[in-house]
Amino acid sequence: VKGCDSESELWISICVSSADTTWDHSVLVGMDMTLRCLFDSQSKVLEWSALTVEWNVVDKHAKKSIVYTFEDGKAHKNKDSLVVDELGLLQSNASLQLRNVTLADEGMYTCRIITPALPPILHLEPLVSLPEKATVTEGEERTLQCDITGFYPEKLAVTWLIQNGSNMVLAGVSRFSRVCTEMAVHNHNGTFSTRSGITLHSSAVKDGKIQIMCQVEHRSYKQPYNRSVTLTVQGGISLFLIFQPLNSNQCPYNSYIYSILFFGSKPLYERHTNRNCNNTGGIGGSILNL
Template sequence: MANRAYCLVLPVILGGLLLKLWEPQAVSDSLKVRMNEKTQIVSFNANVIINCELYDFHLLPLEINGIEVRWFHRRTNSANEVKVFEYYGGKQTSFRSGASISISGLRMGDASLFLPLIQLQEGGEYRCEVIISPNRAQATSRLEVEAQPSSILLPQEVVVQEKKVFTLECIVAGFYPEPVQIIWKKVISGTHSLIVDNSEAINISSNNDGTFNATSHLILQPLLEDNGTIYQCVVVHKSLLTPLQSSTTLIVTELVKSTDVEKTIMYVLLIVMVLGFCVWFFVEPFAKGNTQVTALCRWSKDWWRQGLRQHQALRLQQRQLSRVVRRLFGSNLRHRVQ
Protein backbone atom coordinates (compact mmCIF):
# COMPACT_ATOMS: atom_id res chain seq x y z
CA MET A 1 0.00 0.00 0.00
CA ALA A 2 2.83 2.35 0.93
CA ASN A 3 4.66 1.51 -2.29
CA ARG A 4 1.54 2.31 -4.28
CA ALA A 5 1.18 5.77 -2.62
CA TYR A 6 4.85 6.49 -3.25
CA CYS A 7 4.41 5.71 -6.93
CA LEU A 8 1.52 8.17 -7.14
CA VAL A 9 3.36 11.05 -5.40
CA LEU A 10 6.68 10.68 -7.25
CA PRO A 11 5.40 11.87 -10.69
CA VAL A 12 3.85 14.92 -9.09
CA ILE A 13 7.16 15.92 -7.46
CA LEU A 14 9.12 15.37 -10.65
CA GLY A 15 6.60 17.37 -12.65
CA GLY A 16 6.92 20.28 -10.22
CA LEU A 17 10.70 20.26 -10.52
CA LEU A 18 10.52 20.26 -14.32
CA LEU A 19 8.15 23.23 -14.33
CA LYS A 20 10.53 25.13 -12.04
CA LEU A 21 13.46 24.43 -14.36
CA TRP A 22 11.54 25.57 -17.43
CA GLU A 23 10.20 28.75 -15.78
CA PRO A 24 11.37 31.92 -17.73
CA GLN A 25 14.53 33.45 -16.28
CA ALA A 26 13.02 36.96 -16.28
CA VAL A 27 10.84 36.02 -13.35
CA SER A 28 13.85 35.31 -11.12
CA ASP A 29 16.11 38.15 -12.41
CA SER A 30 15.81 41.59 -10.75
CA LEU A 31 16.92 44.71 -12.68
CA LYS A 32 19.88 46.52 -11.07
CA VAL A 33 22.15 49.32 -12.27
CA ARG A 34 25.55 50.31 -10.96
CA MET A 35 27.34 53.70 -11.08
CA ASN A 36 30.54 55.15 -9.62
CA GLU A 37 30.36 55.31 -5.85
CA LYS A 38 33.16 57.87 -5.63
CA THR A 39 32.92 61.38 -7.00
CA GLN A 40 34.20 61.48 -10.57
CA ILE A 41 36.63 64.41 -11.02
CA VAL A 42 37.09 65.67 -14.58
CA SER A 43 38.82 68.56 -16.30
CA PHE A 44 37.08 71.59 -17.79
CA ASN A 45 36.33 71.14 -21.53
CA ALA A 46 37.17 67.42 -21.42
CA ASN A 47 35.06 64.66 -23.03
CA VAL A 48 33.43 62.71 -20.20
CA ILE A 49 31.77 59.29 -19.83
CA ILE A 50 29.54 58.74 -16.77
CA ASN A 51 29.21 55.01 -16.12
CA CYS A 52 25.87 53.23 -15.72
CA GLU A 53 25.77 49.44 -16.14
CA LEU A 54 23.34 46.60 -15.52
CA TYR A 55 24.67 43.87 -13.23
CA ASP A 56 23.48 40.44 -12.08
CA PHE A 57 21.24 40.42 -15.13
CA HIS A 58 21.53 37.31 -17.27
CA LEU A 59 19.37 38.10 -20.29
CA LEU A 60 22.23 39.46 -22.40
CA PRO A 61 22.46 40.59 -25.15
CA LEU A 62 19.35 42.72 -24.69
CA GLU A 63 16.60 43.51 -27.15
CA ILE A 64 17.24 47.26 -27.13
CA ASN A 65 13.91 48.23 -28.71
CA GLY A 66 12.27 47.19 -25.48
CA ILE A 67 14.62 49.26 -23.27
CA GLU A 68 14.15 52.82 -22.01
CA VAL A 69 17.07 54.84 -20.65
CA ARG A 70 16.83 58.27 -19.00
CA TRP A 71 19.57 60.53 -17.67
CA PHE A 72 18.99 63.46 -15.27
CA HIS A 73 21.29 66.16 -13.86
CA ARG A 74 21.02 68.21 -10.68
CA ARG A 75 23.52 70.97 -10.05
CA THR A 76 25.37 71.32 -6.77
CA ASN A 77 23.30 73.20 -4.16
CA SER A 78 20.20 72.96 -6.35
CA ALA A 79 16.96 71.05 -5.80
CA ASN A 80 15.90 71.12 -9.46
CA GLU A 81 16.60 68.11 -11.67
CA VAL A 82 16.89 68.48 -15.46
CA LYS A 83 16.61 65.73 -18.07
CA VAL A 84 19.83 65.42 -20.05
CA PHE A 85 19.19 62.43 -22.32
CA GLU A 86 16.54 59.84 -23.23
CA TYR A 87 16.55 56.61 -25.22
CA TYR A 88 13.15 55.13 -26.06
CA GLY A 89 11.81 53.00 -28.86
CA GLY A 90 15.18 52.84 -30.60
CA LYS A 91 15.51 56.65 -30.71
CA GLN A 92 18.05 58.87 -28.90
CA THR A 93 16.94 62.32 -27.73
CA SER A 94 19.58 64.75 -26.40
CA PHE A 95 18.50 67.61 -24.17
CA ARG A 96 22.15 68.59 -23.75
CA SER A 97 24.19 69.16 -26.91
CA GLY A 98 26.23 66.09 -27.84
CA ALA A 99 24.86 63.79 -25.12
CA SER A 100 24.63 60.15 -26.29
CA ILE A 101 24.95 56.48 -25.35
CA SER A 102 26.52 53.57 -27.23
CA ILE A 103 23.93 51.31 -28.89
CA SER A 104 26.35 48.39 -29.02
CA GLY A 105 27.15 48.96 -25.36
CA LEU A 106 23.46 49.12 -24.46
CA ARG A 107 22.90 45.65 -25.96
CA MET A 108 25.41 44.38 -23.40
CA GLY A 109 23.82 46.28 -20.52
CA ASP A 110 25.99 49.43 -20.66
CA ALA A 111 23.91 52.64 -20.55
CA SER A 112 26.85 54.98 -19.84
CA LEU A 113 26.38 58.64 -20.87
CA PHE A 114 28.86 60.48 -23.10
CA LEU A 115 29.18 64.28 -22.64
CA PRO A 116 31.61 66.20 -24.91
CA LEU A 117 33.34 69.38 -23.73
CA ILE A 118 32.10 69.33 -20.15
CA GLN A 119 31.44 72.76 -18.66
CA LEU A 120 31.96 74.05 -15.12
CA GLN A 121 28.23 74.37 -14.39
CA GLU A 122 27.68 70.70 -15.33
CA GLY A 123 29.15 69.43 -12.11
CA GLY A 124 26.74 67.92 -9.57
CA GLU A 125 24.60 64.76 -9.31
CA TYR A 126 23.66 62.54 -12.29
CA ARG A 127 20.87 59.95 -12.14
CA CYS A 128 20.66 56.99 -14.54
CA GLU A 129 17.29 55.27 -14.92
CA VAL A 130 16.82 52.04 -16.91
CA ILE A 131 13.41 50.50 -17.66
CA ILE A 132 12.88 46.99 -19.05
CA SER A 133 9.16 46.55 -18.62
CA PRO A 134 7.87 45.79 -16.10
CA ASN A 135 11.13 46.34 -14.19
CA ARG A 136 12.78 49.67 -13.36
CA ALA A 137 16.16 50.46 -11.78
CA GLN A 138 18.12 53.63 -11.07
CA ALA A 139 21.32 54.89 -9.40
CA THR A 140 23.11 58.21 -8.86
CA SER A 141 26.69 59.43 -9.11
CA ARG A 142 28.47 62.72 -8.52
CA LEU A 143 30.63 64.63 -11.01
CA GLU A 144 33.06 67.43 -10.15
CA VAL A 145 34.58 69.70 -12.81
CA GLU A 146 37.93 71.40 -12.20
CA ALA A 147 40.08 73.81 -14.22
CA GLN A 148 43.83 74.02 -13.73
CA PRO A 149 45.45 77.47 -13.86
CA SER A 150 46.11 78.24 -17.51
CA SER A 151 49.03 80.61 -16.86
CA ILE A 152 51.11 82.52 -14.29
CA LEU A 153 51.94 86.06 -15.36
CA LEU A 154 55.25 87.02 -13.76
CA PRO A 155 58.17 88.78 -15.52
CA GLN A 156 61.45 86.89 -15.87
CA GLU A 157 63.27 89.89 -14.41
CA VAL A 158 62.42 93.33 -13.03
CA VAL A 159 64.55 96.48 -12.73
CA VAL A 160 64.21 98.63 -9.61
CA GLN A 161 66.29 101.35 -7.92
CA GLU A 162 67.86 100.63 -4.57
CA LYS A 163 65.94 101.63 -1.42
CA LYS A 164 62.86 102.37 -3.51
CA VAL A 165 59.58 100.73 -2.45
CA PHE A 166 58.54 98.40 -5.24
CA THR A 167 55.56 96.08 -5.74
CA LEU A 168 56.02 92.76 -7.53
CA GLU A 169 52.83 91.34 -9.11
CA CYS A 170 51.89 87.71 -9.83
CA ILE A 171 48.69 86.92 -11.76
CA VAL A 172 47.24 83.39 -11.85
CA ALA A 173 44.60 82.90 -14.56
CA GLY A 174 41.84 80.44 -15.51
CA PHE A 175 41.33 78.17 -12.47
CA TYR A 176 38.23 76.60 -10.87
CA PRO A 177 36.94 76.27 -8.17
CA GLU A 178 37.69 79.61 -6.52
CA PRO A 179 39.79 78.73 -3.43
CA VAL A 180 43.49 79.22 -4.22
CA GLN A 181 46.70 79.86 -2.28
CA ILE A 182 49.59 81.99 -3.56
CA ILE A 183 52.92 81.83 -1.70
CA TRP A 184 55.97 84.05 -2.27
CA LYS A 185 59.41 82.52 -1.77
CA LYS A 186 62.91 84.01 -1.81
CA VAL A 187 65.58 81.70 -3.20
CA ILE A 188 68.69 81.51 -1.02
CA SER A 189 72.04 80.19 -2.30
CA GLY A 190 70.36 78.90 -5.44
CA THR A 191 68.88 75.81 -3.76
CA HIS A 192 66.98 76.73 -0.60
CA SER A 193 63.96 78.99 -0.46
CA LEU A 194 62.43 81.09 2.29
CA ILE A 195 58.74 82.02 2.49
CA VAL A 196 58.24 85.79 2.38
CA ASP A 197 55.47 87.27 4.55
CA ASN A 198 55.22 90.86 3.29
CA SER A 199 52.59 90.16 0.62
CA GLU A 200 49.16 91.73 0.30
CA ALA A 201 45.79 89.95 0.30
CA ILE A 202 44.92 88.02 -2.86
CA ASN A 203 42.47 89.73 -5.23
CA ILE A 204 40.02 87.37 -6.99
CA SER A 205 38.17 88.17 -10.23
CA SER A 206 35.91 86.03 -12.45
CA ASN A 207 35.98 85.32 -16.20
CA ASN A 208 33.09 84.90 -18.63
CA ASP A 209 33.57 81.12 -18.78
CA GLY A 210 33.19 80.77 -15.00
CA THR A 211 36.88 80.40 -14.18
CA PHE A 212 38.73 82.73 -11.82
CA ASN A 213 41.88 84.88 -11.81
CA ALA A 214 43.94 85.72 -8.73
CA THR A 215 46.44 88.55 -8.24
CA SER A 216 49.02 88.70 -5.45
CA HIS A 217 51.43 91.57 -4.69
CA LEU A 218 54.78 91.39 -2.91
CA ILE A 219 56.14 94.64 -1.45
CA LEU A 220 59.92 95.04 -1.64
CA GLN A 221 62.51 97.70 -0.78
CA PRO A 222 65.71 96.15 -2.13
CA LEU A 223 69.31 97.15 -1.48
CA LEU A 224 72.23 96.88 -3.89
CA GLU A 225 73.21 93.55 -2.35
CA ASP A 226 69.80 92.20 -3.40
CA ASN A 227 70.79 92.47 -7.06
CA GLY A 228 70.27 89.08 -8.72
CA THR A 229 67.92 87.80 -6.01
CA ILE A 230 65.31 85.31 -7.27
CA TYR A 231 61.71 85.39 -6.06
CA GLN A 232 59.17 82.64 -6.74
CA CYS A 233 55.38 82.84 -7.02
CA VAL A 234 53.98 79.44 -5.95
CA VAL A 235 50.35 78.48 -6.65
CA VAL A 236 48.49 75.80 -4.67
CA HIS A 237 45.11 74.64 -6.06
CA LYS A 238 43.04 71.46 -5.74
CA SER A 239 43.26 70.85 -9.51
CA LEU A 240 47.06 70.59 -9.32
CA LEU A 241 48.86 67.42 -8.25
CA THR A 242 51.94 69.52 -7.42
CA PRO A 243 52.16 73.31 -6.86
CA LEU A 244 52.71 75.49 -9.92
CA GLN A 245 55.47 78.11 -9.72
CA SER A 246 57.21 80.85 -11.68
CA SER A 247 60.39 82.82 -10.90
CA THR A 248 61.65 86.37 -11.41
CA THR A 249 65.08 87.96 -10.91
CA LEU A 250 65.64 91.39 -9.34
CA ILE A 251 67.97 93.81 -11.13
CA VAL A 252 68.79 96.51 -8.54
CA THR A 253 70.35 99.76 -9.78
CA GLU A 254 71.91 102.70 -7.90
CA LEU A 255 70.00 105.88 -7.20
CA VAL A 256 70.45 108.60 -9.87
CA LYS A 257 72.47 111.45 -8.28
CA SER A 258 73.56 114.93 -9.47
CA THR A 259 77.22 115.15 -10.56
CA ASP A 260 79.80 117.37 -8.81
CA VAL A 261 80.02 119.62 -11.89
CA GLU A 262 76.32 120.34 -11.76
CA LYS A 263 76.58 121.17 -8.08
CA THR A 264 79.54 123.55 -8.71
CA ILE A 265 77.67 125.37 -11.46
CA MET A 266 74.68 125.77 -9.19
CA TYR A 267 76.85 127.24 -6.39
CA VAL A 268 78.63 129.68 -8.78
CA LEU A 269 75.35 130.86 -10.25
CA LEU A 270 73.93 131.31 -6.78
CA ILE A 271 76.92 133.46 -5.71
CA VAL A 272 76.70 135.57 -8.87
CA MET A 273 73.01 136.06 -8.30
CA VAL A 274 73.55 137.16 -4.71
CA LEU A 275 76.35 139.59 -5.64
CA GLY A 276 74.39 141.01 -8.54
CA PHE A 277 71.36 141.53 -6.34
CA CYS A 278 73.44 143.27 -3.66
CA VAL A 279 75.04 145.67 -6.17
CA TRP A 280 71.70 146.36 -7.80
CA PHE A 281 69.82 146.88 -4.56
CA PHE A 282 72.40 148.71 -2.40
CA VAL A 283 74.74 150.57 -4.79
CA GLU A 284 72.45 151.85 -7.56
CA PRO A 285 70.38 154.26 -5.34
CA PHE A 286 73.59 156.11 -4.34
CA ALA A 287 75.22 156.17 -7.78
CA LYS A 288 72.81 158.27 -9.77
CA GLY A 289 74.73 160.66 -12.05
CA ASN A 290 77.88 158.51 -11.99
CA THR A 291 77.88 156.82 -15.39
CA GLN A 292 80.53 154.24 -14.45
CA VAL A 293 78.75 153.13 -11.30
CA THR A 294 75.42 153.18 -13.15
CA ALA A 295 76.89 150.99 -15.87
CA LEU A 296 78.24 148.61 -13.18
CA CYS A 297 74.80 148.44 -11.61
CA ARG A 298 73.19 147.74 -14.92
CA TRP A 299 75.80 145.07 -15.63
CA SER A 300 75.19 143.57 -12.19
CA LYS A 301 71.44 143.69 -12.75
CA ASP A 302 71.83 141.95 -16.12
CA TRP A 303 74.10 139.34 -14.57
CA TRP A 304 71.65 138.75 -11.78
CA ARG A 305 68.78 138.31 -14.22
CA GLN A 306 70.88 136.12 -16.48
CA GLY A 307 72.04 134.03 -13.53
CA LEU A 308 68.45 133.69 -12.35
CA ARG A 309 67.38 132.53 -15.79
CA GLN A 310 70.27 130.05 -15.97
CA HIS A 311 69.51 128.79 -12.49
CA GLN A 312 65.86 128.29 -13.42
CA ALA A 313 66.86 126.61 -16.67
CA LEU A 314 69.23 124.27 -14.81
CA ARG A 315 66.54 123.43 -12.26
CA LEU A 316 64.13 122.76 -15.12
CA GLN A 317 66.69 120.50 -16.80
CA GLN A 318 67.18 118.60 -13.56
CA ARG A 319 63.45 118.12 -13.13
CA GLN A 320 63.13 116.97 -16.73
CA LEU A 321 66.06 114.59 -16.24
CA SER A 322 64.44 113.19 -13.11
CA ARG A 323 61.16 112.69 -14.98
CA VAL A 324 62.95 110.93 -17.82
CA VAL A 325 64.75 108.62 -15.40
CA ARG A 326 61.56 107.84 -13.50
CA ARG A 327 59.66 107.32 -16.72
CA LEU A 328 62.43 105.13 -18.11
CA PHE A 329 62.63 102.87 -15.07
CA GLY A 330 58.92 103.04 -14.36
CA SER A 331 57.81 102.20 -17.91
CA ASN A 332 60.45 99.51 -18.20
CA LEU A 333 59.26 97.99 -14.96
CA ARG A 334 55.61 98.16 -15.89
CA HIS A 335 56.41 96.66 -19.29
CA ARG A 336 58.25 93.78 -17.67
CA VAL A 337 55.54 93.14 -15.10
CA GLN A 338 52.81 93.17 -17.72
Protein backbone atom coordinates (compact mmCIF):
# COMPACT_ATOMS: atom_id res chain seq x y z
CA VAL A 1 0.00 0.00 0.00
CA LYS A 2 1.39 3.40 -0.92
CA GLY A 3 2.93 5.18 2.04
CA CYS A 4 2.83 2.06 4.24
CA ASP A 5 6.16 0.23 3.93
CA SER A 6 7.39 -2.16 6.61
CA GLU A 7 10.47 -0.96 8.46
CA SER A 8 11.53 -4.39 9.79
CA GLU A 9 10.23 -7.84 10.41
CA LEU A 10 9.11 -6.81 13.91
CA TRP A 11 7.35 -3.61 12.86
CA ILE A 12 4.37 -3.05 10.59
CA SER A 13 2.97 0.11 9.05
CA ILE A 14 -0.68 0.99 9.33
CA CYS A 15 -2.38 3.83 7.49
CA VAL A 16 -5.58 5.39 8.78
CA SER A 17 -7.87 7.19 6.36
CA SER A 18 -10.72 9.41 7.50
CA ALA A 19 -12.46 11.75 5.06
CA ASP A 20 -9.64 13.33 3.00
CA THR A 21 -6.87 12.82 5.56
CA THR A 22 -4.43 9.89 5.87
CA TRP A 23 -2.06 9.15 8.77
CA ASP A 24 0.87 6.71 8.76
CA HIS A 25 1.67 4.76 11.93
CA SER A 26 4.30 2.17 12.82
CA VAL A 27 3.69 -0.34 15.57
CA LEU A 28 5.72 -3.17 17.06
CA VAL A 29 4.27 -6.64 16.51
CA GLY A 30 2.54 -7.87 19.68
CA MET A 31 1.67 -4.38 20.91
CA ASP A 32 -1.72 -2.67 21.03
CA MET A 33 -2.65 0.30 18.85
CA THR A 34 -5.62 2.67 18.66
CA LEU A 35 -6.77 4.08 15.31
CA ARG A 36 -8.60 7.31 16.08
CA CYS A 37 -11.87 8.19 14.39
CA LEU A 38 -13.88 11.12 15.74
CA PHE A 39 -16.94 12.53 14.01
CA ASP A 40 -19.36 15.42 14.34
CA SER A 41 -23.01 14.90 15.18
CA GLN A 42 -25.93 17.31 15.25
CA SER A 43 -26.75 16.22 18.78
CA LYS A 44 -24.33 15.83 21.68
CA VAL A 45 -25.50 12.28 22.39
CA LEU A 46 -26.53 9.91 19.60
CA GLU A 47 -28.91 6.98 19.72
CA TRP A 48 -27.29 3.65 18.83
CA SER A 49 -30.14 2.83 16.45
CA ALA A 50 -29.43 6.01 14.45
CA LEU A 51 -25.73 5.29 13.85
CA THR A 52 -23.78 3.16 11.38
CA VAL A 53 -20.00 2.66 11.68
CA GLU A 54 -17.76 0.76 9.28
CA TRP A 55 -14.04 0.03 9.47
CA ASN A 56 -12.46 -1.54 6.38
CA VAL A 57 -8.87 -2.35 5.49
CA VAL A 58 -6.92 -2.68 2.24
CA ASP A 59 -4.00 -5.08 2.76
CA LYS A 60 -0.61 -5.13 1.02
CA HIS A 61 -2.13 -7.24 -1.76
CA ALA A 62 -4.71 -4.48 -2.44
CA LYS A 63 -7.49 -6.67 -1.11
CA LYS A 64 -10.27 -4.78 0.66
CA SER A 65 -12.25 -6.28 3.53
CA ILE A 66 -14.58 -5.04 6.25
CA VAL A 67 -13.17 -5.70 9.70
CA TYR A 68 -15.79 -4.01 11.92
CA THR A 69 -19.36 -2.73 11.58
CA PHE A 70 -21.87 -1.26 13.97
CA GLU A 71 -25.44 -1.12 12.67
CA ASP A 72 -28.93 -1.18 14.22
CA GLY A 73 -27.35 -1.11 17.66
CA LYS A 74 -25.26 -4.26 17.10
CA ALA A 75 -21.51 -4.70 16.53
CA HIS A 76 -19.93 -7.21 14.11
CA LYS A 77 -16.18 -7.87 13.79
CA ASN A 78 -14.02 -10.43 12.02
CA LYS A 79 -11.44 -10.62 14.83
CA ASP A 80 -11.77 -10.76 18.58
CA SER A 81 -8.72 -8.51 18.81
CA LEU A 82 -10.65 -5.57 17.30
CA VAL A 83 -12.40 -3.35 19.83
CA VAL A 84 -14.62 -0.25 19.49
CA ASP A 85 -16.00 1.29 22.67
CA GLU A 86 -19.77 1.29 22.16
CA LEU A 87 -20.28 3.91 24.87
CA GLY A 88 -17.74 6.04 23.02
CA LEU A 89 -19.93 5.83 19.91
CA LEU A 90 -22.63 7.77 21.73
CA GLN A 91 -20.06 10.53 22.28
CA SER A 92 -19.05 10.66 18.58
CA ASN A 93 -15.92 8.51 19.06
CA ALA A 94 -15.56 5.47 16.76
CA SER A 95 -11.85 4.79 17.37
CA LEU A 96 -10.72 1.21 16.65
CA GLN A 97 -8.30 -0.59 18.96
CA LEU A 98 -6.02 -3.32 17.57
CA ARG A 99 -4.86 -5.67 20.32
CA ASN A 100 -1.76 -7.85 20.02
CA VAL A 101 -0.93 -6.60 16.52
CA THR A 102 0.26 -9.21 13.98
CA LEU A 103 1.74 -8.98 10.48
CA ALA A 104 -1.72 -9.76 9.09
CA ASP A 105 -3.00 -6.47 10.50
CA GLU A 106 -0.83 -4.39 8.17
CA GLY A 107 -2.70 -2.19 5.69
CA MET A 108 -4.72 0.99 5.17
CA TYR A 109 -7.71 1.33 7.48
CA THR A 110 -10.65 3.54 6.64
CA CYS A 111 -13.33 4.70 9.05
CA ARG A 112 -16.79 5.43 7.61
CA ILE A 113 -19.62 6.97 9.64
CA ILE A 114 -23.26 7.28 8.63
CA THR A 115 -25.62 9.39 10.74
CA PRO A 116 -29.17 10.40 9.80
CA ALA A 117 -29.59 13.84 8.32
CA LEU A 118 -31.68 15.89 10.72
CA PRO A 119 -33.85 18.76 9.49
CA PRO A 120 -32.78 22.21 10.66
CA ILE A 121 -34.43 23.33 13.89
CA LEU A 122 -36.53 26.45 13.38
CA HIS A 123 -36.62 29.06 16.13
CA LEU A 124 -38.99 32.04 15.95
CA GLU A 125 -38.67 34.81 18.52
CA PRO A 126 -41.78 35.76 20.51
CA LEU A 127 -43.29 39.22 20.16
CA VAL A 128 -43.83 40.52 23.70
CA SER A 129 -46.34 43.33 24.36
CA LEU A 130 -46.81 45.15 27.67
CA PRO A 131 -47.95 48.74 28.34
CA GLU A 132 -45.21 51.06 29.56
CA LYS A 133 -47.42 52.74 32.19
CA ALA A 134 -50.47 51.76 34.23
CA THR A 135 -52.38 52.96 37.30
CA VAL A 136 -54.17 51.31 40.20
CA THR A 137 -56.76 53.01 42.41
CA GLU A 138 -55.89 53.15 46.07
CA GLY A 139 -57.55 50.31 47.97
CA GLU A 140 -58.23 48.32 44.79
CA GLU A 141 -56.53 45.73 42.54
CA ARG A 142 -55.19 46.03 38.99
CA THR A 143 -54.39 43.26 36.48
CA LEU A 144 -51.59 43.78 33.95
CA GLN A 145 -51.33 41.52 30.91
CA CYS A 146 -48.22 40.47 28.98
CA ASP A 147 -49.12 39.24 25.46
CA ILE A 148 -46.61 36.86 23.83
CA THR A 149 -47.22 35.91 20.20
CA GLY A 150 -45.66 34.29 17.13
CA PHE A 151 -43.07 32.01 18.79
CA TYR A 152 -41.78 28.54 17.91
CA PRO A 153 -41.21 25.96 19.33
CA GLU A 154 -43.95 25.88 21.94
CA LYS A 155 -41.88 25.61 25.11
CA LEU A 156 -41.70 29.01 26.81
CA ALA A 157 -41.44 30.32 30.38
CA VAL A 158 -42.84 33.58 31.79
CA THR A 159 -41.72 35.12 35.09
CA TRP A 160 -42.99 38.30 36.72
CA LEU A 161 -40.59 40.39 38.81
CA ILE A 162 -41.23 43.43 41.02
CA GLN A 163 -38.57 46.02 41.78
CA ASN A 164 -38.10 46.36 45.51
CA GLY A 165 -35.63 49.17 46.01
CA SER A 166 -32.52 48.19 44.08
CA ASN A 167 -33.52 44.49 43.97
CA MET A 168 -35.95 42.56 41.77
CA VAL A 169 -38.15 40.10 43.68
CA LEU A 170 -40.32 37.29 42.34
CA ALA A 171 -44.00 38.20 42.00
CA GLY A 172 -46.91 35.96 42.94
CA VAL A 173 -45.46 34.69 46.21
CA SER A 174 -47.27 37.14 48.50
CA ARG A 175 -50.94 37.84 49.19
CA PHE A 176 -50.63 41.21 47.45
CA SER A 177 -49.87 39.76 43.98
CA ARG A 178 -51.12 36.83 41.87
CA VAL A 179 -49.73 35.48 38.58
CA CYS A 180 -51.57 33.43 35.96
CA THR A 181 -50.08 32.22 32.64
CA GLU A 182 -52.34 30.57 30.08
CA MET A 183 -51.49 27.47 28.05
CA ALA A 184 -50.01 28.26 24.63
CA VAL A 185 -52.42 28.42 21.69
CA HIS A 186 -51.44 26.91 18.32
CA ASN A 187 -51.89 29.55 15.60
CA HIS A 188 -52.98 28.81 12.03
CA ASN A 189 -49.46 29.58 10.72
CA GLY A 190 -47.84 26.99 12.99
CA THR A 191 -46.56 29.42 15.62
CA PHE A 192 -47.76 29.70 19.21
CA SER A 193 -49.18 32.48 21.37
CA THR A 194 -49.91 32.88 25.05
CA ARG A 195 -50.56 35.55 27.63
CA SER A 196 -49.63 36.00 31.25
CA GLY A 197 -51.22 38.30 33.80
CA ILE A 198 -50.28 39.69 37.18
CA THR A 199 -52.84 41.07 39.63
CA LEU A 200 -51.59 43.45 42.32
CA HIS A 201 -53.27 45.23 45.20
CA SER A 202 -52.46 48.89 45.63
CA SER A 203 -50.92 48.08 49.02
CA ALA A 204 -48.13 46.26 47.16
CA VAL A 205 -47.09 49.55 45.57
CA LYS A 206 -44.51 51.21 47.78
CA ASP A 207 -43.98 54.98 47.66
CA GLY A 208 -46.83 55.34 45.19
CA LYS A 209 -44.99 53.78 42.23
CA ILE A 210 -43.22 50.49 41.37
CA GLN A 211 -41.56 48.87 38.37
CA ILE A 212 -42.93 45.49 37.22
CA MET A 213 -41.11 43.24 34.73
CA CYS A 214 -42.45 40.50 32.45
CA GLN A 215 -39.52 38.17 31.74
CA VAL A 216 -39.75 35.66 28.87
CA GLU A 217 -37.41 32.71 28.31
CA HIS A 218 -37.43 30.92 24.93
CA ARG A 219 -35.02 28.87 22.86
CA SER A 220 -34.77 31.67 20.30
CA TYR A 221 -33.32 34.03 22.94
CA LYS A 222 -29.69 33.88 24.02
CA GLN A 223 -30.79 35.38 27.34
CA PRO A 224 -34.17 36.17 28.95
CA TYR A 225 -36.14 38.99 27.30
CA ASN A 226 -37.60 41.65 29.59
CA ARG A 227 -40.43 44.17 29.21
CA SER A 228 -41.27 46.59 32.04
CA VAL A 229 -44.30 48.60 33.14
CA THR A 230 -44.46 51.39 35.72
CA LEU A 231 -47.48 51.05 38.03
CA THR A 232 -48.65 54.19 39.87
CA VAL A 233 -51.27 54.49 42.62
CA GLN A 234 -54.02 57.05 42.11
CA GLY A 235 -56.60 58.15 44.71
CA GLY A 236 -60.29 57.32 44.37
CA ILE A 237 -63.03 59.96 44.94
CA SER A 238 -65.87 59.05 47.30
CA LEU A 239 -68.67 60.95 49.04
CA PHE A 240 -69.69 60.39 52.65
CA LEU A 241 -73.08 61.74 53.82
CA ILE A 242 -74.67 62.12 57.27
CA PHE A 243 -78.39 62.91 57.09
CA GLN A 244 -80.66 63.65 60.05
CA PRO A 245 -84.32 63.83 58.95
CA LEU A 246 -87.09 65.84 60.67
CA ASN A 247 -88.56 64.15 63.68
CA SER A 248 -92.07 65.37 62.90
CA ASN A 249 -93.94 68.08 61.08
CA GLN A 250 -93.69 70.30 64.12
CA CYS A 251 -91.13 73.03 64.31
CA PRO A 252 -88.44 73.99 65.22
CA TYR A 253 -86.89 70.60 64.33
CA ASN A 254 -84.31 70.85 61.57
CA SER A 255 -82.96 68.57 58.86
CA TYR A 256 -79.21 68.47 58.65
CA ILE A 257 -76.90 67.05 55.95
CA TYR A 258 -73.16 66.78 56.45
CA SER A 259 -71.02 65.58 53.49
CA ILE A 260 -67.30 64.84 53.06
CA LEU A 261 -65.60 64.28 49.72
CA PHE A 262 -62.65 61.86 49.82
CA PHE A 263 -59.73 61.46 47.41
CA GLY A 264 -58.52 57.95 48.14
CA SER A 265 -58.38 57.76 51.91
CA LYS A 266 -57.78 61.50 52.31
CA PRO A 267 -60.68 63.95 52.96
CA LEU A 268 -60.75 66.61 50.26
CA TYR A 269 -63.84 68.78 50.88
CA GLU A 270 -66.57 69.06 53.52
CA ARG A 271 -70.06 70.62 53.30
CA HIS A 272 -72.99 70.97 55.67
CA THR A 273 -76.60 71.96 54.98
CA ASN A 274 -79.43 72.58 57.44
CA ARG A 275 -83.08 73.38 56.89
CA ASN A 276 -85.82 74.31 59.38
CA CYS A 277 -89.56 74.08 59.04
CA ASN A 278 -89.80 77.47 57.41
CA ASN A 279 -87.40 76.24 54.70
CA THR A 280 -84.80 78.65 55.86
CA GLY A 281 -81.28 77.85 56.84
CA GLY A 282 -77.75 77.97 55.61
CA ILE A 283 -75.09 76.13 53.62
CA GLY A 284 -71.47 76.03 54.60
CA GLY A 285 -68.37 74.28 53.34
CA SER A 286 -64.59 74.31 53.35
CA ILE A 287 -61.62 72.78 51.53
CA LEU A 288 -59.67 70.60 53.92
CA ASN A 289 -55.91 70.73 54.34
CA LEU A 290 -54.39 67.64 52.65
